[in-house]
Amino acid sequence: MGGGATRLHSVLAQTLSNNSPLSLPSSHLGSCQRADANLDQVFCQEQKGSPLCPPDPVDLLRQCEEALRDRPQRIHRKFTHLSEGNGASSSPIRVMQWNILAQALGEGLDSFVNCPMEALSWSRRKYLILEEILTHRPHILCLQEVDHYYDTFQPVLSGLGYSSSFCPKPWSPCLDVEGNNGPDGCALFFDQSRFEFLDSVNIRLSAMRIPTNQVSVVTVLRCRSTGKYLCVAVTHLKARSGWEWLRSAQGSDLLRHLQNLIQKHPSGPVGSPFSDIPLLICGDFNAIPTEEVYRRFAASPLGLDSAYKKLSQDGLTEPEYTTWKIRPTGECCTTLDYIWYSQDSLRVDAVLNMPTEEQIGPNRLPSFSYPSDHLSLVCDLSFKEGE
Template sequence: METMGYPMGGGATRLYSNLAHTFSGSQHVPLPLTHLDPYQPADTILNPDFCQEQKGSPVSPLSPAEVLLQCEEALRDGPPRYHRTFIPPSNGDSSAIRVMQWNILAQALGEGLDSFVLCPLEALSWSRRKHLILEEILTYRPHILCLQEVDHYFDTFQPVLARLGYRSKFYPKPWSPCLNVKGNNGPDGCALFFDESRFEVLDCVSLQLSAMKIPTNQVALVMMLRCQSTKRCVCVAVTHLKARAGWEWLRNAQGADLLRQVQNVVQKHAARTSGGPSSPVPLIICGDFNAVPTEDVYHHFLTSPLGLDSAYKNLSQDNLTEPRYTTWKIRPTGECCATLDYIWYTQDSLTVDTVLDLPSEEDIGPNRLPSFSYPSDHLSLVCDFSFKENQ
């Protein structure tokens, strides 16, 4: 893939080595990273069986509780993080599937192009943000983790989360704006992680989303996963649609393309398993859609023949209204408080058991996001799903 803008910063390998040393002490054997080129499409980087570790890359397991404690220790001099609760309270059902959706804010964009005018530069440093991001993930320990704006996949998230029991896939944007930032860490993209103790992967498709058959700069990943214990399948997708006002038509076209591609994956799976159970495969589609609920792409998903609904409507009293915001930031152009992030699911095959609430305006504070308390301009969404018994 031809690169554009500034070259990647040279500290990527050093950064991961330092992070891994912090987490695992002197017993850690660093993963070799020199064979990974973030500028290449993900399919050319990873082995054909992308969930297998590269040969010669020893991986020793880490304890999630231990990593969480070390993150908290690294952040002990900072302000407290938001206290969030599940609504209704989680009943601890071991069969539930916990899903996290999060635009984590690409490091190059946070320090460069995004211009969060009231956020101190120190709060945007990677040395702080990496611990806040990992702390957020490990506080809720999702079985499926869908991330956008990931530009530290190879030197942080993949190696650390692999040692915590996650397998994953990453797909970078073809023309990532991160590459226009001096000292960047490579292109940003979407990443999908799953807990290998809960799931095995049957299929994975990396998509460059199209509009009117023309490829765009936005991408998606679609995975067919099978539960290790029940052998039931679920199809999971993660995406990040075009940002900014004036591009509503493009977001709608990209969303339509994603829905078609997800349906293709499900039909391909059904053809492979003909003669087996004929019930539809449950779908979970996560993403930063950059679209408020009044946009066409939202309506397109809500009225899709796939039977989708938005999980975070469960926070409202009538189960019909989206939250007031999933992102709240202040840029030179003004303040943005909007709902742009969603976890879609097939309501005929999945039940939403519980949803993680969102911090209040008072919690977030007058300078909004990101901040010393929170590493991204988008809030993480977390919910637990259960399979419907009649499926």
């Protein structure tokens, strides 16, 4: 970056400071202003009327860490590198899946009884979320429970070179919380330097042909380095016990949509590039591995496998947990989040390990160290040779 590197990028200033029209409630103004001041050295801006120069992600990460300097020790995670086929790709595709916890739900409805309200404030959590994303720098980023898309994630990540699509829930529970920032939904981001956008569709998932409150974003991309196509979906299925049948129906509906998309349409051109396209499906399924919706994905004719099974010794077992929280009803430690991929076309090169119980801490998630009750899933994928 040039000599203007000490000035704040105007987009970030509008989205991460309280001078924005979409500011935080007055109860958060003091702490937010102190934290936002730490980002004043991150981005540069050209003269008025000229394009904004891209921020340096390393500088932004450093400033996020500075804004969070008073927090307990950060959770550090390492990658497990896998030796499959001819070895890891020299240029893998990094994918991140994460339910980031909607701000309105964290503060208003989710009742994390061991988490101080200060740790749930947006003035703190936005830096923790951004820090996690910047630490791993994914090429494809799939998020759920996004209720700050338009005022934070879209403009900030756009400044970092990401393009995105967002689909809010039709009846988001966030809207029941006073002072909410709008509905939560699913968001899909991709690195424009790595992928070319081809098409995207927002899907409202159905059960027995009846529309439900859960959604999916499906985007078709072309890899700039290989010229190969990739269909990416992000979703968030119905939560809570007793709704297993609905999750199964929603999962089946998503699989149906994806199968229709990637199959060559009878009226389409011969050799359509969307025929047999590799799939990547990320989401908070709200389903443990023994549930029917998990079995449907595992047994799908689309040939899907779950990336995080690669962490197990037998390669067949999911992690013990992807979420660990304490609510008034008790402690919940289970696996609900997945990265599914086309195993015939894609190879898993590396997987980010899950933190230990000691790293998470006795009060579980979220916390001053981690902004969500769900852990991020990150893996490196590459196209198999000849695919």
